[in-house]
Amino acid sequence: MNESATKDDVVLIAKRWKNKRGSLIMALHGLQNRFGYVPRDAAMELAEQMDVPLARIYEVITFYNYFKLKSPGKHVVSVCMGTACYLKGAPKLLKHASESLNISPGETSADGEFHLQMVRCVGCCGLAPVVTENETLLAKVTVDSLEAHLCKCKNKEKEKA
Amino acid sequence: MGRLTLQDLDARQGVQIQTFDKPWIKVGMSTCGLAAGADAVFNALVETIQSHSLDWRVTRTGCAGMCSMEPLVEFRVPGESPVMYGEMTPELARELVTQYADKHSLPDDHRVPGLAELAQAAGDPPRTGPRQYRIVMRNCGVIDPENIDEYIDRGGYQALKKVLSSMTPEQVIEELKTSGLRGRGGAGFPVWSKWKMTRASIGDEHFIICNGDEGDPGAYMDRSVLEGDPHAVVEGMIIGGYVIGAQTGFFYIRAEYPLAIERIEKAIKQARAAGLLGSNILGANFSFNIEVRLGAGAFVCGEETALIASVEGKRGTPSPRPPYPSVRGLWKQPTMINNVETLANITQVLLHGGRWFAGIGSGKSTGTKVFAVTGKVKYSGLVEIPMGMTLREVVEEICGGTASGGPIKAVQTGGPSGGLIPADKLDTPITYEHLQQLGSIMGSGGMIVMDETDSVVELSRFYLGFCVDESCGKCAPCRIGGTQILRLLNNIADGKGKEEDLVTIRRMAHAMQKASLCGLGQTAPNPILSALRYYEHEFRERLVPAHK
């Protein structure tokens, strides 16, 4: 990551939120949207720009599941484990994704291509079970359709390589 | 659009549908529609219409509630009843346009019941037939949620106009009292009373917060309303702000709902441009602004004191009540927290009157409730019904029973804070009181249908595991109690449990209910207790036999 570019982005995000009451979480969303996670140097820069102790920033980040401290990889695969998806076979999908990608939930693959995680309901329960891969939402997922999508992602990366 | 005046609002009402004399196609483009491929359908429609040089209109709309049949497309021709198509594909979309353009007829395949057959909406002339009644979802699947003109066309901002031009805050509170409207976020607290208390509290400033955290996994009506009719919630919030004397309102929306966030932000921007937010709204001596704050994946933040901490930008840990937020909330100021669905009811109560609203529903449960019916049901989706309808009518008659055609085993309402209702109790009317008598709650409206293949032990373990994961750890009864019960439950599920474990679970569950600091810990034992109440035999079957 280019250092000065990082800094510029953080400055912009901090500027947007600094004078708004109670906006630390919004600024952190800004960072995570920009970088895919909250990099340590970005958090330090934010602390300085927003005039908030770094400890308080980490206190907040660690409380909320949504914020990531490490780069999650190019393809974030989220298996919904909300009730509707659970009843419709989400555990099977999670197991399959874990085997196919060779990582456990919460882990990122060694090559940085895939991150697997569980989420609690994306609000699409009427089409359960649901899996998301970055911004793509897959509905009424089966083990086969999940595998097909994962293959597509893997092939895309191979082509690029 | 410039700032609207009172006269402008009236002039813009009810013109669009009457004046457009060409076919008008609407595509359901909320999260569920998009997931099912609505984007490609929309593009296919637009391309085909262009290639035939037709001047038809194609617009996006919200979720009509028939989520399992998405993508949904509605075809309207002036003077005829609209035709709804389900599970649309780009090919079918092209065929639809071509066939109507060439032959003035519509394909028969993929037709599904239209909105009019499904539900009657607030403001419609009364008639018999559909079982659903839509107050909260009246615009969902009807208007383009990103177009304020379509909202205004359907009577949008008329309630605000009425309030600002002819009602005192006290009169609004009185009307809400007559209506009997209760909070839809879970507890069912009377809305008028909360509004009155917050108004009466003294502070430097007052705040209103819309709780759009929608934490019950399996419930998604708030998402649908935010996506399908964002202005209705915005309007409800502006009215709430006027009544309690607030100048600032906050939407707190979970980060997992990007489209809902986008649509609310757009709605706020449009309302501001139209002078419906900002200073001297509609010429009145009232100024109000709205900001958006996002959640970050913590279920406990739906609890109001934790939510306030989160809006302040802190860790979302609950604090003891009293003081209640209505007295001392956001930045220690009087704060009124209302759920999305609650706020979406406000405009209709004020336009049609409290007495009208009180006439819908049953007993102390007035009005309608939206349920997200999911699980092993044939047609899963959102259903808005007058309260007092029975569970069976909803699950079997509206949603078609189980997908497999086999018997229903149980229905779970209230999510991780609720309980199971066994099949032999499905004739119970849906009211706050009746559900409570059965050991469950209304909750936010999740309704999970289980069939004979689902295990009650596993579902209990699932819910408790959820609460243990989501416990903030601040108080011991919830932190330790939850983990202990889960350990015993895991033992039982794995065939290693003993008779006395059931006794211990019950004892700890009651202690947790009594001693936990916030609603999460107080209600987390509900699912397991209700499972033991009705299905103890399923737990016993898995115990280690007493004599070997």
Ligand SMILES: Cc1cc2nc3c(=O)[nH]c(=O)nc-3n(C[C@H](O)[C@H](O)[C@H](O)COP(=O)(O)O)c2cc1C
């Ligand atoms: C653990 C927990 C989670 C909650 N989650 C939500 C939620 O996601 N949405 C909501 O509106 N209310 C939720 N509530 C209820 C709120 O605390 C609050 O009562 C409600 O938002 C008030 O709005 P109402 O009076 O309009 O229902 C939750 C309560 C608890 C204890």
Ligand code: SF4
């Ligand atoms: S009951 Fe649970 S979630 Fe609530 S404050 Fe205590 S530990 Fe936190």
Ligand code: FES
């Ligand atoms: S439970 Fe999976 S989307 Fe709601």
